[in-house]
Amino acid sequence: MPDSTFPNAAELLARIAELEKENALLRQKIDALARKIYGVSSEKLDPAQLHLLLQGLDEPGKAPEPVAAEAPRCSKVPSPPRSRTPKHPAHLPIIEEVIVPEPVKAAPEQWRRIGEEISERLDYEPARFLRRRTVRPKYVRRGLLDAVPVIAPLPPAILERSIVAPGLLAQIVVAKYCDHLPLYRQESIYWTRHQVWLPRQTMAEWMGLAADWLKPIYEHIRSEVLSRGYVQVDETPIRYLEPGHGRTKLGYLWTCHAPRGDVVFHWQTSRAASCLEKIIPVDFRGTIQCDGYEAYDCFAKGRGEKIVLAGCLAHVRRKFYEAKETAPKVAGWFLRHFQNLYELEAQLRQSRAGPRRRHAERASLSRSVLLRLHRALVRLKTVRRYLPKSLMGRAIDHALNQWPALLVFLEDGRLEIDNNLVENAIRPTAIGKKNWLFFGEAAAGERSAILYTIIESCRRRGIDPFAYLRDVFTRLPSMTNWQIKDITPEVWAKQQCRTAQRAAA
Incomplete structure (x- = not known):
């Protein structure tokens, strides 16, 4: 009788085939993980790289031809010319130094000035601390010995009986949430370079104070968004x-x-x-x-x-980009069509098209590309050419699962094509948390959300966050909640622009 402990040849071949599939899937995962850790993060493809991926696509038996219609091709949008940064920016203050030759210094009456040679260099002076002293003289009316002295009231402050001034508070906020310097690094910088000791625990309390004062502005921005x-x-x-x-x-x-x-x-x-x-x-x-x-x-x-x-659409495209090493021709075919969609969006963005035009252009061009992509996805899913757990199989499943949501941007010209x-x-x-690693507590997350919102709002409008925060911290103690809408970064930027225009006129 045959020994039942030894499998027959058919079972052995089936087991080998199963292990080979599992080995191929694991190799794909390892390669994808290695590219994610050590490879470049950019997903851009130049035309030459796409051409290599698509070579031999039309050969019989190599890759399926999804539909007969040709996808519309959009011409490449030229990038605007980049202006060079001036060597000596005109808006900077000038400190002039005149160097007179020694013979002229000895006998100036014997020399006549006929011209000059000017040379300029770009210099920098580091930031400095200062003590802002407020003096309030006391007065008493003459001839009245028992009169009550008169003294001007102290201006409202962010924190009474504290050494922190609006400029210092703005500097600490900007250094952490804009320049990504943790408080322990700021503590070291202020002491070693300026001999000013500011413990990180004190600065952390000041961050909570800043967030509390800025929360009404944060809530106004939140309601607008x-x-x-x-x-x-x-x-x-x-x-x-x-x-x-x-x-x-x-x-x-x-x-x-x-x-x-x-x-x-x-x-x-x-x-x-x-x-x-x-x-x-x-x-x-x-x-x-x-x-x-x-x-x-x-x-x-x-x-x-x-x-x-x-x-x-960027998340869907990313899946096919990750699969281009294992299925280069089919992935290249999809990436080419995604490129057509994004070229159209770039044209609309460059021409500053409004919602109506965006809706019309997408209906006439983008819709046909998406329909062709959908037919290709359904066909690949039906023939089961790729394993569900392979990179291409996951890309196909993800695209089909998200397909109804991907078509929504065609119906509304306000919508973007992706979440980029x-x-x-x-x-x-993400840059900040690489430096400070974690929040000190859960409540610090809410404070950081407020401060990040204010900093990002300033950045989007091209205004100096330090100048904005210093001005706001100075004005907030004497303002009411009804005036919050007048000091948001959007309104503040417009006010600064009008002030600059009046000064120029």
Whole structure:
């Protein structure tokens, strides 16, 4: 009788084939992880690279031809010329030094000046601390020995009986949330370079003070961002210190961005759909553009028909970009069509097209490209050419799952084609957390969200965040809540522009 412990040849071959498939999938995962860690992060493809991917695409048996119609091709939009930075910017103050020859100094009456040679160099003076002293003289009326002395009231301050002035508070905020310097580094810089001792614990308390004063401005920006009916949302993980254990837990900084508007950050200790209930107002009606994370879908279903979810084509394209090493020809075919879509968007952006024109151009050009892509995806899924767990199989499944949301931007000219703008707004926080690593506590996340929102609003309008914060910290103690709308970065920038125009006139 045959020994049952030894498999037959058919079972052995089937097991070998299964292990080979598993080995191929694991190799794809390892290669993708290695490219993510050690490879370049840019996903740009030049035409020559696309041509290499697409070589032999039309050969029989190599790759499927999804449809017969040809996708519209958009001409490449030329980039605007970049002006060179002037060697000596005209707006800088000039410190002039006149060097007279020694013979002329000895007998100036024997010499006549006939001209001059001018040379300029760009110099820099480091920042400095100063003591701002407020003197309030006391007066008493002459002839009245028992009269009450008269003294001017002390101007309102951010924090009474504290050494911190608006300029110092603005400097610490900008250094941490704009220049990404942790407080312990600032502590060292101020002591070693200026001999001023500012403990990091004191500066941390001042950060909480700054956030409390700026919170009304933050709430005003938040209401403006969420009142437009269209917002892009994304989240990024940030660790925070758990009190009493010396360990960190994972929290999330949620970002809401209004295209051509402001960005507002929200701090939550989780990534659940319930966090969106705290971020998005109950009366919000409109479109939320996001990636394929399931929490958004759960949140939108809970709000009924009030919210429409728009997808992100960049996330879909990224999956095919990651699969181009394992399936170069098919991935190249998809990437070429994605490139056509983005070239059209670049043309519309360069011409500053409004919502109506964007809607018309997308209906006539982008829709046909997307229909062709969808037919190709359905065909590849039907013939089961790629394993579901392979990189190309995952790219196809992700695209089909997100397809209804990807078509939403065709119906509304206000919408963007992807979520890249909100991802770009998150980048400053990603740079910062590489330096300070984590928040000191969960409550510090909310304070950081407020300060990041103000700094980002300044950056978007090209204004100096230090000048803005110093002015706002000076004016806030004497203002009411009704005046908050007059000192937002948007209004402040317009006021500075009008002041500069009047000065020039």
